[in-house]
Amino acid sequence: MGIYLIKVTACLAIFIVFYKLVLENESMHTYKRFYLISSLIAASIIPAVLFTEYIYITPEPVLNTYVSEINSDEIPVFYQKTDYLTPTLWTIYGLGVLIFGYKFCSNLFKIGTRIRRNPKINYDRSIHVLLEERLSPHTFFNFIFLNKQKFEAQEIPEEVLLHEQAHAVQKHSLDVLFIELMQVILWFNPFVYLFKRAIKLNHEFLADQAVLQKGAELSNYQKILLAFSSNAPETQLANAINYSSIKKRFNIMKKTTSKKAIWLRSLLVLPMFALALYSFSESEIIEIDKGLENSTSSNLPPENLQEQKSDSIQYKYIEKPNAPNIQDIAKWKNSFKYALWIDGKHTSNKELENYKLSEFVHYSSSFIYNNARSQQFPQPYQVSLFTKNKFKKQFTTNNRELNIHINKAAQILVQGELVSVLGLKQHLSKLNTDLSKEEKSEIVRGFIHVRLETPKQAVKNVSNILEEYGCVTIDIVGQKEQQDGATIKQLATYNTIARKYNEMNTSTMSIKKGEVDQMTYLYSIMTDDQKKDAEAFPKLPPMPEPPMPPSTQKIGKGEVSAIPAPPAPPAPPKSPLDHVINMAKKNANFYYEGKAITSDQAIDLIKNNNHLNIDTRNTGSKNPSVKISKEPIIIKN
Structure with missing residues (x-):
């Protein structure tokens, strides 16, 4: 807000200086009226204008990317100091608005009271309000206020009535109301008062011009103005004859500006406005990946660290958390402009009121194009906020x-x-x-x-x-594409990591594998010129040697080893035929497909087909039971 007000003030200063130097003393009053009102409007709009520039970039696939490990003591802790200056300034501003607003409303009420309580006479396209007070003639819209005694005695010259009639017909009161409202809002801005004075003076120029065009004699009209002008306080919100502007008005009455000069001075306004627009407007640069510009899906939170495209992938490298500030939290409460996620879950914007600023350690924001917005998330911006624990889980690798x-x-x-x-x-x-x-x-x-x-x-x-x-x-x-050295971002990342290790003591150096791998990769893709300008590659201590294997006892020739011999391998299992013959010797009961058979029949079956299924069980009696079947045998517990 402060920057906006400074820019408004700068625009007003440029416009009023241009008016004083180039336009005020010229006889082009209608154009000057338009210029003054337009300048006030432009000064309010230009600082709020935002020009957006879209830059199309080609994404660079990265072979290995890492996210720095963030220890708990590295997470920034926010201590909010009590801000007394901001509420104090807003309080002073609010009091000023109240005072000037009350004055504005009070003047409107006074004019309305005079219109209601005093006699009125319809005259041409205006209404004459006859006052008992001895005030200079003045106008408010189509009401012309005149002293009753002088009007009835016909002591008011026709030229004065024509002058006030011109104010009424040309609706000068609209300009006065506009500048008075601007004064209420920008009461602290000195240039608003300069514009107010310039607008009212130009109204007098216009009224004088109208009177002279009606055929009034110049010298006689000037004498009448001197007679009716007064240094007494003029009525606010009204156009009245004022003595302080008489001398300048007399000079302007005598001056004639050629059409060529009018055109030339009018054209000078254009580069002046263009310069103000260029100098005081806002600009924003948005980078667009060519591979993503036609994307139509944006229903996910913007914090997707992987953006897979065919054979390549792009990663964001987060070295430090990007913590929000108080202004960020305040603007994100606007649910019409921002869709919000907290710790990966879509959340109502009102939920921000339930969090402290210190609870958020990282955020990311992305702009969503019109063709990519959904009914569920129609907002132009999507914001993801992360608390301390979620940030550590999602953005630290811990070598996993x-x-x-x-x-x-x-x-x-x-x-x-x-x-x-x-x-x-x-x-x-x-x-x-x-x-x-x-x-x-x-x-x-x-x-x-x-x-x-x-x-x-x-x-x-x-x-x-x-x-x-x-x-x-x-x-x-995917495969790394050919490139001419490292990019600017890659160089910055390399320099940050290399500088960190160069500043460490070699004897007490703490090395993170992820950082070293990334630094080595970035150094390998740099050109010779880039390596000369970049931070020197750190001298890292050698990796520790692997531990020595335990010594083994050597056995000389002819010596007997104390190591026991390995156990003998188990005997191979008996063949199905040997098993059946053995069971026959034990007088087993044989069954084939559920029917009892003799031992000889069982032996013949196995001799003819050794792939038959055999199930042998002790039934509790002296004679085992042997079941033979072509189908698999299911054992029921």
Whole structure:
């Protein structure tokens, strides 16, 4: 609001200075009337004008992107200081509006009272109101206020009546009411008072011009004005003859401006307004991804970190949380302009009143085009707010990323190990064993790195396995496109990370794998010139050596090892025929397809078909029971 008022003041200053220097002393009063009113309106509108520039950018696919791990002590804590200045200024402004508003209404009431309580005479297109007070003649709309005694004695010259008649016919009171209302709203702005004086003076120029065009003699009219002018306080909201402006009015009466000069001075206004518009309007630049400009779906919250497009994916890199301020919270309460999500859930804008500013640690906002808005979310902007806990869960990786590379031969590399598709599920089960499936679904992210020649079926199979594993997101990352070095954003990211590690003490350096991997990748795509201008690549301490394996005892030739010999392998199972013969020796009872048979018949059956199903049980008697069947035998408990 403060910036807006400053810009309004600057516009008013430019417009009134131009008027004083170029237009005021010229005989082009109708144009000057239009200019003064238009300037007041333009000064109020120009600072609120917003020019939007759309820049189409080509998204850059990234092979590996990371979100910095945010510790709880890194989350900013907001301490709201009590702001006494803002309410004090608003209180002063409100008192000024009340005082000037009361004065404005009081003057209207006085004029209305004079019209009601005094006799009136209809004359031509105006009404003469005859007053007992000795006031200078003045006009309000089509009411002309005259002293009753002088009017009845015919002591008021015809030229004065024509002058006031011109005010009434040309509706100068409309301009006066407009500038008085502007004064109520901008009572603290000195340029409003300069405009008010200029408008009223120009009204006198117009009335003088009308009188002279009626045939009044110039010198005689000037004498009459001197006789009727007075330094007494004039009636507010009315046009009256005033002594202070007489000298300038006399000079203007004698001056004639050529049509060429009028056209030239009128045309000078255009570049002046254009300059004000360029200097004091607002501008906004919106970046649009070419691949997303035709998107028609915007029902999801804007904070989708993955934006998958065919064979590539784009990620936002969040190094620090983007916390909102008090002004942001205030404007987001407008449900007609903003659709709101808190921690990923769509929420009523009124819910913001139930939160403290310090509870929100991050937000993102996006503009939605008309063709992408839905009936459920017709607002032009969508905002996502995140509390501390949700931000940590959603935007920190804690090294829980699964990177799977698939080449054109459908070979799979998982975290640096070659794995088959059939063995992928078992391999994943050994990772992140400290997490439950619910925890995996919140922090583990899967990245499938593919080439243009990678079979789609292989990608689909791996994606299904990752989904079953419980990844919160599964992202397909395409081949890196050729580019001439790193982009400006990538250079800024590299410099931030490299500077951080260069400032660390090597002996006490704390290294985050995600940051180092990203820094190494960005450094690898930089050109030689970019590397010269960029932050030097940090000297990182070497990785610790793996622990030595335990020593083994060497056995010399001829020595006997103390290690016990491995147990002998189990004996192979008996064949079905041997089993039946053994049961026959134990006098078992044999059954084939539910019918009793002899042991010899059972042996013959097995000899002819050793794929028959056999079930042997001890029935509690001395003789076991052997059942033989072609169909599978179902054992009932």
